[in-house]
Amino acid sequence: MPFGWMLLNLKVPFFFLKKKSIYMPHVQSFFFLIKKKDYPQINQTLNMSQTTGRQLANTYSLFVNRALTDRLHIDQPHKRVFHLSRSSFPGQQATGGAVWSGDISASNDVLRRQIAASLNFQLSGLPYWSEDIGGFFRPADQYTNPWYHRLLIRWFQFGAFTPIFRVHGSESHTEYWNYGPTVLKDVLLIDNLRYRLLPYLYSLAYFTAVDGYTIQRHLVLDYPDVPQVWNIADEFMFGPFILVRPVWDDINTTTVYLPRANGETWWDFWTGIEYVGDQYLYNISVPLDQISLFVKSGGILIFGPFVQWTTQLPWYVLEIRIYRGMDGYFVLYEDNGLDRLSIENNKYSTIVFQWLDDSKTLSISQRVGSFPGMITVVRQFNIVLVASNHGVGVNDTTLPDKVVFYTGSAVQVNF
Template sequence: MNKRIFLFSLLLTGTITTSWSQSFKQTPNGIKTNIQSMNVEVQFFTPRIVRIIKSPAGAATKSASLSVIATPQKSTLTVAAQHNELTVRSSALQVKIDKNSGAIRFYEVKGNLLLQEKENGTRFAPGRDTGSYEVEQLFQLSAGEPVYGLGQHQQGVLNQRGRQVQLKQNNMQIAVPFFQSVKGYGVYWDNYSTTNFKDGIDGASFQSEVADAADYYFIYGGNADKVIAGYRQLTGQAPLFPRWTFGYWQSRERYKSQDETIGVVRKYRELGVPLDGIVQDWQYWSEDESYWNSTEFGNPRFPEPRKMVDSVHKMNAHIIISVWPSFGNKTKIYQAFKERNMLFGDFVTWPVNQNVEVYDAFNPHARDIYWSYMNKNIFSIGIDGWWLDSTEPDHLKEKESDEAHKTYLGTYRKVRNAYPLIHTGGVYKHQRDATDNKRVFILARSAFAGQQRFGTMMWSGDVQSGWNVFRKQISGGLNLSLSGLPYWNSDIGGFFSGRNYPKGVNDAAFHELYVRWLQFGAFCPMMRSHGTDTPREIYQFGAKGDWAYDAIKKFIDLRYRLLAYNYSHAWQVTARAGTMMRALVMDFAADEKVWNIDNEYMFGKSLLVCPVTDSMYTGRKNGETTVDLQTIKKQKLYLPAGTSWFDFWTGEKLQGGQEVEKETPVDVMPLYVKAGSIIPLSPLQQYAGEKKEDTLEVRIYEGADGNFTLYEDEGDNYNYEKGKYATIEFVWNNKAGTLTIKDRKGSFQGMRERKTFNVVLVNSKNGTGMEIPRQVDRVIHYTGKTAVNTIRP
């Protein structure tokens, strides 16, 4: 046997001493050792996911993770102990530990370096909590290697190289200590305290205020989708939202009576503008802030809340309602928390200078109480979902005593970033316990790693109305998706409009901003109009024939035409750890030109979206707004290499790998379709489910082979978890010109056995934009059995 290398299989436990001159202990999933008075543990969760734990010798054992719910699987591992390093190898990875510093390097199995810790890059200092440490871990990234993620931060950049980002929850920042690289790996730093990410000449690092160990997970996928799949394998899969949530939502801060709320839905139905969701914002409880967030309808303008909900349902719409984690001191729920010492005391939250306190969501008994009031007063009357506002929660006028406040899980300083995870998790779990007949839908302002498992849709917070702010939403949403959280949206038009647009909907300049933001919103996981200072309903922008009104309706209609496409992609999120809103690097990583593009993205696997984020048709002159819609402007955008592209609006086919200019009249946003795409288009309808979709238009974009899986189920219950759903796979053979529709898999109650697919080969004369095709190339009557159909002779 070679005396310098000792190989063995990790089948037994024990302590091994070799010429590596260190002692290490085998564990069922890796090894433990001590280097330079530092405990080091390598723990394989899967062959592609490795947990690294480092702590000072004698430090307390780290408690169970709040985010990671997976347990290590049995993997076949081998260890090679050499003079200078120890290597633990799985079928996919090699993890090497330096004997002198404890620094770790990660290689794929063929020996290519993926990531390495800096030598002496694990640093511990006394923390501000008794017995805790301030911990920093430095990594050495490759030159020019882009990394993405860290949650949602409104800095207007996609690539986080060279950036300093504070990971601390607040109104418009979502803190997720996770990044992934174009090289196909990701790093999740498992810590809930305020954390700083910094990338500079010393390396890239996570530094956290409170910890008992440096604890992180290295995930190797080979590409972004597989990295995200590994992340969700650790932290939980995203359940499927109700189908209706992929329609259009109308909201306002705020509808001040039940008649007003009902009236908005009625007006949309009268106008023939599709609508699925209405949102009831705050103060339905009372306008006396002492009754803040009572969870009860105490406002006399809402005398019959059940009737309000029933009226919305009778018009085939749904309603969600605002509920906060803070409570006025005259509410019953406040008293219940107060009696049990479950409040945060003088922690200043919104509304300021009122007797309002935040509850300790970390306490499971507090979460029980929270749900009991929501269930009795709100859920019981038929409310369809939750707008959990201020899920950070709002923390104003921060004091050191706030940070030291003892929660159920330790100081607030230690766990603060996990508040939205625990808060939304309590609501999700309690509703799941209550019924399987209605899927949980939560709209939340903040999030943390793992929150995707709690049926949560995030939004970007109370952003200003403005073009620069609008553009920053794109990279913010994309980085959140790259952080493994798949559902995100923003307030269409910006929340605060009064500063830049004091005349609101009476200002054509606001009309232009709103129209362009709404076009972007049509290609976000949730399409939701909301804001303060000025109302946003479509009829506030004129009537049919007015440019803003017509452009708004056009894109709401397009949203409904894409229902089958969007819902099928939502199923991929649930079943395959997919991502709907996709930075270009996810699908075109080999094209370096896309690495830093922050204003384009893929929506699903087929549609390239480039929002217009500059004013083109309105201006200011002598303090008044001018409008010129006659001079058509253009937008530049890049089409990724490796495929060809079709202009969705004109059918023009273009080669990838080039910058193009697209004419962008006010009702057109650049939208391109990847060659080889198969896109099902639903019939236009006033709400999701109005039409049974027995007949679908199926557009095929030639130039490459392609496939698409159409997903259907009962729409708004959890029977899909019991296998009650159906999928139909479409396969396009570009060379043969054939479309194969495979056997339907599965079934569900109410499923239509027969379908008609009107197949259209898209070109510049047919199958473009919102137009009804001039020609259907093949009508296929599908009965659930495989059939090969010749589309192009």
């Protein structure tokens, strides 16, 4: 029987049934595979609370997610809830629910369409989308097939710039060492980049929670008055500063459009070369271990340490990269990573970084707020003014332009 409909009146019994059968005190995340088509006849005719499945249509995932969330908030009021479903509906973002795009096959065209699908989905206001990186259905010779290895690397690169970063495949050993040293080396580079950007990404999640922001953004959200971006389906913003153009075909070149609305320029993330906006870059080289990334002038990117999981190392040392050409502003958000009501109960802190381009000044605000486990020792902020071959790529910048030892008080850095 499709429990999506039963939840309308049986939310509490359903929760305790699941708690007894699959749920343990330390489980906070759920992976929902149920879908309406599993029970097509009952879905259409079952009548619960004078409402049939035919009338409810696609709202079933909203009720499933809401049922678990409501009861978990009672059962574990301080823990954060997360569930991943292959279906979604407006309002589901309030439940801690994310969506993945379903059981997809592995091909270049599917990768292309996944990029467009991710942007279309998030244009609806639902901010947490994911996919089966590499495809759910994979070729039988996936571990030795050179074509598939290229696809897997390119897909991993795209996935690193989606809100939920996850790999999955049917009857597959998806650990990347199974695909040989080249695949392992290339995906590790992008994996390290994703995890080094955790301070930036976690702050974007804060903006999403309080401002209705979306992390992965169709260009039209940031450039609504630039007609050239309206129909671009394979290029997007990751937060306010990073423009991403994944390579989805078998060649190592691509074309990128760099928009301009306020005179901004764009910095190549890998080389530090600056480009003017409102132009196409045709047939630019994109080595297999890279993805096309451009950072907007005025951008402030905050890099953490190299880690293999989110809480492996505290953020004692941060690299702050400044992309000159315009004024910039970014808020670093931090909390203990555990408390569900961190924001509501003001158990978090923020630090504002503001770049004034004319005066070449970076202002770092006083830290506002506090939370249990907050870093209270002196922190090191390595400030880098990005230039050609300086402050580029994934690794730490060996010679930062300024080093700030931050105690929580306001600091002004002059260049």
